[in-house]
Amino acid sequence: MADPLYEKECRLRERVLLEPIGMTMQKLAELYPGFEEQFEHFVAVTTTPGGERVIGCALLLPETDRPGFGKLMQMAVDKQRQGEGIGQRLVIEAESRAFGELGLEGLFCFSQKTAVGFYEKLGWLPEGDEFIEADIPHMTMVIERPPVDAGEEPIPSW
Numbered sequence: 001m002a003d004p005l006y007e008k009e010c011r012l013r014e015r016v017l018l019e020p021i022g023m024t025m026q027k028l029a030e031l032y033p034g035f036e037e038q039f040e041h042f043v044a045v046t047t048t049p050g051g052e053r054v055i056g057c058a059l060l061l062p063e064t065d066r067p068g069f070g071k072l073m074q075m076a077v078d079k080q081r082q083g084e085g086i087g088q089r090l091v092i093e094a095e096s097r098a099f100g101e102l103g104l105e106g107l108f109c110f111s112q113k114t115a116v117g118f119y120e121k122l123g124w125l126p127e128g129d130e131f132i133e134a135d136i137p138h139m140t141m142v143i144e145r146p147p148v149d150a151g152e153e154p155i156p157s158w
């Protein structure tokens with residue numbers, strides 16, 4: 001939270017995800033007190049003459065009410081930088097952390113219907129029926145930890 005990149009990540013989330021649904025970071029914090037502190041934050045950063053810019057982010061909630069599964073949330077890439085593979089790299093980073101060091105069995109997210117194809121390209125699968133959140137159609141998307149190849153040593157967690 002004290003990291004200066006956090007403020008920049010919040011502005012990106014506001015621009016890409018929250019403003020379109022009439023929400024702000026402040027309102028989000030009031031609605032879900034203490035929630036923000038539970039996330040692990042993944043950010044894509046570029047360095048410009050004006051300083052560092054956050055151009056993409058993804059949040060990982062390691063503990064959810066689904067045992068062994070973490071939740072990927074607030075996935076956003078700056079509008080001008082979409083389609084360059086930044087979102088894909090953020091998800092892969094979050095998966096590596098989740099299935100490596102955290103030892104989770106799987107991840108799920110509530111994807112806007114328009115982004116389902118993005119997750120499918122990464123091997124995530126739709127689960128259940130479409131539902132509405134913030135007036136937007138969503139699907140639950142899920143990926144399970146890939147099996148460790150026979151003969152391959154599991155990655156140690158220390």
Ligand SMILES: CC(C)(COP(=O)(O)OP(=O)(O)OC[C@H]1O[C@@H](n2cnc3c(N)ncnc32)[C@H](O)[C@@H]1OP(=O)(O)O)[C@@H](O)C(=O)NCCC(=O)NCCS
Pocket residue numbers: 016017075076077078081082083084085086087088089110111112114115116117118121
């Ligand atoms: C959805 C989003 C996170 C994707 O990030 P991105 O950096 O633009 O995506 P990438 O460039 O990494 O795309 C990876 C692949 O997914 C595809 N893809 C990207 N967005 C897609 C979408 N909405 N639907 C279908 N496929 C998509 C790309 O074409 C690319 O395919 P390729 O490997 O065959 O070229 C980003 O576009 C975004 O922030 N959108 C607005 C907010 C949003 O919808 N967030 C998700 C909320 S659940």
